[in-house]
Amino acid sequence: MGVTIAIDCMGGDHGPAVTVPAALSFLRSHADANVILVGREEAIQPLLGTAQSEFGARLKLRPASEVVTMDDPPAIAMRTKKDSSMRVVMDLVKAGEANAAVSAGNTGALMAISRFVLKTLPGVDRPAIATVLPSMRGHTYVLDLGANVDCSAEHLLQFGVMGSSLVAAIEHKERPSVGLLNIGEEAIKGNDVVKEAADLLRASGLNFYGNVEGDDIYEGTVDVVVCDGFVGNVALKTSEGLAQMLGAMLKEEFSRSLLTKLMAAVALPVLKRFKQRVDHRLYNGAPLLGLRGVVLKSHGSADVLAFSTALARAAEAASNRLIERISERMASMNEVKA
Amino acid sequence: MGVTIAIDCMGGDHGPAVTVPAALSFLRSHADANVILVGREEAIQPLLGTAQSEFGARLKLRPASEVVTMDDPPAIAMRTKKDSSMRVVMDLVKAGEANAAVSAGNTGALMAISRFVLKTLPGVDRPAIATVLPSMRGHTYVLDLGANVDCSAEHLLQFGVMGSSLVAAIEHKERPSVGLLNIGEEAIKGNDVVKEAADLLRASGLNFYGNVEGDDIYEGTVDVVVCDGFVGNVALKTSEGLAQMLGAMLKEEFSRSLLTKLMAAVALPVLKRFKQRVDHRLYNGAPLLGLRGVVLKSHGSADVLAFSTALARAAEAASNRLIERISERMASMNEVKA
Structure with a gap:
């Protein structure tokens, strides 16, 4: 079974109008990957069309009632919006239900939430x-x-x-x-x-x-x-x-x-x-490195092509053991120092 | 009488082969400007052709026996090469014989020499x-x-x-x-x-x-x-x-x-x-600001067009009272503070 990507469908300038079609295009081009669409059901569902029957268990929808906006101060987004789509994708990675999280939302909030939920790897001071x-x-x-x-x-x-x-x-x-x-x-x-x-x-x-x-x-x-x-x-x-x-x-x-x-x-x-x-657009998807989980930030203005590039890159990072590689190198460097 | 530009003919990747033709082209396009070509006479003279009769008193040659190289540490260039072309152009500005100096040489040395010879304006900590x-x-x-x-x-x-x-x-x-x-x-x-x-x-x-x-x-x-x-x-x-x-x-x-x-x-x-x-090349010529004199740094790899752009810009800065403008503003700001 391939990797599972948790997608913050509400983030970015265009929200579900971009993230959902990008998720479907990603599923089509990555035959063994899965996605969990996270966000307001009423905003996502109408954009799915026949996708649920097309992809079956490879496509899941996880409702999240709140949305982190571009103006939310990171600390507020982290502490008060516990059912935001951005928070839920991180919880899914933390719980091992997803192998990577992708969001086009507020960078500061994404950094704060991912750091709070996933924590940094040993030896890493700052992601x-x-x-x-x-x-x-x-x-x-x-x-x-x-x-x-x-x-x-x-x-x-x-x-x-x-x-x-x-x-x-x-x-x-x-x-x-x-x-x-x-x-x-x-x-x-x-x-x-x-x-x-x-x-x-x-x-x-x-x-x-x-x-x-x-x-x-x-x-x-x-x-x-x-x-x-x-x-x-x-x-x-x-x-x-x-x-x-x-x-x-x-x-x-x-x-x-x-x-x-x-x-x-x-x-x-x-x-x-x-x-x-x-x-x-072919270079979209910036990894947040140093966390105990794969998290990618998409450009806020990403279109469908750009956002699906970020999804593909997240899949690549997760299936090639990015986190393990970082922590192995960190560990071997700290051994040398000790 | 127009402005006079002192030109470090030995600086830059190409030396006199670029700086001298650029000076002549500048004289042709700026009918009321003058230049002083500074450097090794034997390297400059052969490139002048009929220019001396063409431009008469508008074109002067001032011999300088030494050359600051790209590898010279600034402090060495400043202390030991007192007859370098870079030093002599600065002395000419200091003495009021030229209104601006232009060099394509070593940036660190140019900064050190110009600061040492010309000094900074009141209120300016660093050029x-x-x-x-x-x-x-x-x-x-x-x-x-x-x-x-x-x-x-x-x-x-x-x-x-x-x-x-x-x-x-x-x-x-x-x-x-x-x-x-x-x-x-x-x-x-x-x-x-x-x-x-x-x-x-x-x-x-x-x-x-x-x-x-x-x-x-x-x-x-x-x-x-x-x-x-x-x-x-x-x-x-x-x-x-x-x-x-x-x-x-x-x-x-x-x-x-x-x-x-x-x-x-x-x-x-x-x-x-x-x-x-x-x-x-049309954007060549970076002013060193904050000194008691107009100094422009040309890109080291400048060609004739690029170097003559730097000369034109130096003439523009000198004839438009650049130094006076900076010192007036500095003074009025320090009054407010006091």
């Missing part, structure tokens, strides 16, 4: 959020993306361990290379925390490449890029902004006149292929 | 490096880009003042909007330094917009984005990497087959226009 980005040579995994704003060198080391385990599980690379994000100005290479983190990573037994710079993310210099959550979040958002601007400008240039529109029509197949290659 | 990036609505100025790795809230405030003065001088906007780079995660909005800096900026009398995120740089949400040098450097390098990757992928898709090559040929005029619009 991190990782993402995967396209690179010239394949993919680059980057963490942390905003969960941890002020990081110690020890935290950065833990991110290295977790990121390395993630790539081992998902990309089937046994010794992924790990780079530490730094700046290359001649005089002033990095701050003290980064310098200390480099020493720890060098001694960690990980496949540590050394310092990398921002452009190495897209060069594909290493498999995993480690940084604190402030820097990672800025790098990601800046990339999103630049990609959007370039896309909009390209479109503008091609719609300038009838002639350029004709040129666009001719070039369309190539432009489409290009767009597909860098389609951010 | 910062600023750059301008294209945005959906025009340009966005970002600082700091790597000169200051660990910044206090007070430093970020000073960057806001300097960035605002820069935009006032170069873009002729009297009250440029200033944003503070932060992250938008619900739970965890920024670190303590950034929170404190927001309070200082709000009380500063600047046109403070509030927090912005990475994507706002390319949205063009504000005229000036303020951040510490580590974050700014990562944002810039990440952008460079992404732009390069997207360019390479677009090229790859268009060269896949004879058919796609034909499509590329058809679309060429549009692709060229697009490329021109985001050509990084």
Whole structure:
């Protein structure tokens, strides 16, 4: 029997209108996987159509009466909304009824609830959020993306361990290379925390490449890029902004006149292929790492394709023993230290 | 009489082969400007051709026997190479013989030498490096880009003042909007330094917009984005990497087959226009702000077009009273505090 994914159907900008069709598409493409749809029955049921007879026991619906909104402070969401869809998916993972939880809801609340319900793995101080980005040579995994704003060198080391385990599980690379994000100005290479983190990573037994710079993310210099959550979040958002601007400008240039529109029509197949290659929807689903369970955060604005990508990635992580890999590495590192 | 730019002809990956032709091109396009070419006479002279008779007194050559290399530690470059081209351009600005200095050399050394020779303006703790990036609505100025790795809230405030003065001088906007780079995660909005800096900026009398995120740089949400040098450097390098990757992928898709090559040929005029619009060479020339003189750092790999852009920007900054604007604002802010 394959993995079971618990889906917070109420999260994200579009709620069940996106999460339910994405769940059905995931079931179709993953013949041995199961899903538990969690949320308000009256919102989910009408979107199921004939799915229940089509998928039988592979599709379950678990009602949850409350919804965590984007404005809910994490502490409030965690303490007062005990029957929220976000809370129930986590309870299902905790109880072993599901192998992974996926939500497009409020990131802060998701982090707080998952940490409260699942707890962190031994040796992990703080869970991190990782993402995967396209690179010239394949993919680059980057963490942390905003969960941890002020990081110690020890935290950065833990991110290295977790990121390395993630790539081992998902990309089937046994010794992924790990780079530490730094700046290359001649005089002033990095701050003290980064310098200390480099020493720890060098001694960690990980496949540590050394310092990398921002452009190495897209060069594909290493498999995993480690940084604190402030820097990672800025790098990601800046990339999103630049990609959007370039896309909009390209479109503008091609719609300038009838002639350029004709040129666009001719070039369309190539432009489409290009767009597909860098389609951010194919990179959706950021794992929360360091917890005693697989949890993935989908982008809030995810559409059906993007959300089903996150589901597929959750299935991949769960079936490739992500949690076990992280805790094994953590344990072996702590042995070395002791 | 127009402004005079002192040019470090020996700096950068290509040295005089780029800096000298760029200087001549600058003289041609700026009929009332003057240049002083600084460096090894035997390397510069052969590249001048008939320029000396063409430009007469507008073109001067000032020999300097030493060269700061990319590997020179800043302190060594500053203390031991007293006749370097980088040092001499700064001496010329200090002596009032030139209105601005431009170099494509070692950033750390340039910062150290300019700080040592020119000194900082009253109220400025540390000079910062600023750059301008294209945005959906025009340009966005970002600082700091790597000169200051660990910044206090007070430093970020000073960057806001300097960035605002820069935009006032170069873009002729009297009250440029200033944003503070932060992250938008619900739970965890920024670190303590950034929170404190927001309070200082709000009380500063600047046109403070509030927090912005990475994507706002390319949205063009504000005229000036303020951040510490580590974050700014990562944002810039990440952008460079992404732009390069997207360019390479677009090229790859268009060269896949004879058919796609034909499509590329058809679309060429549009692709060229697009490329021109985001050509990084048109954004070359990062001012070092907070000094008692105009200093611009060119990208080390700048070509003739890029380096002459930096020269034009230096002329613009010098003739629009950049230094006076910064010191006036600093003074009026310190009055308020006192």
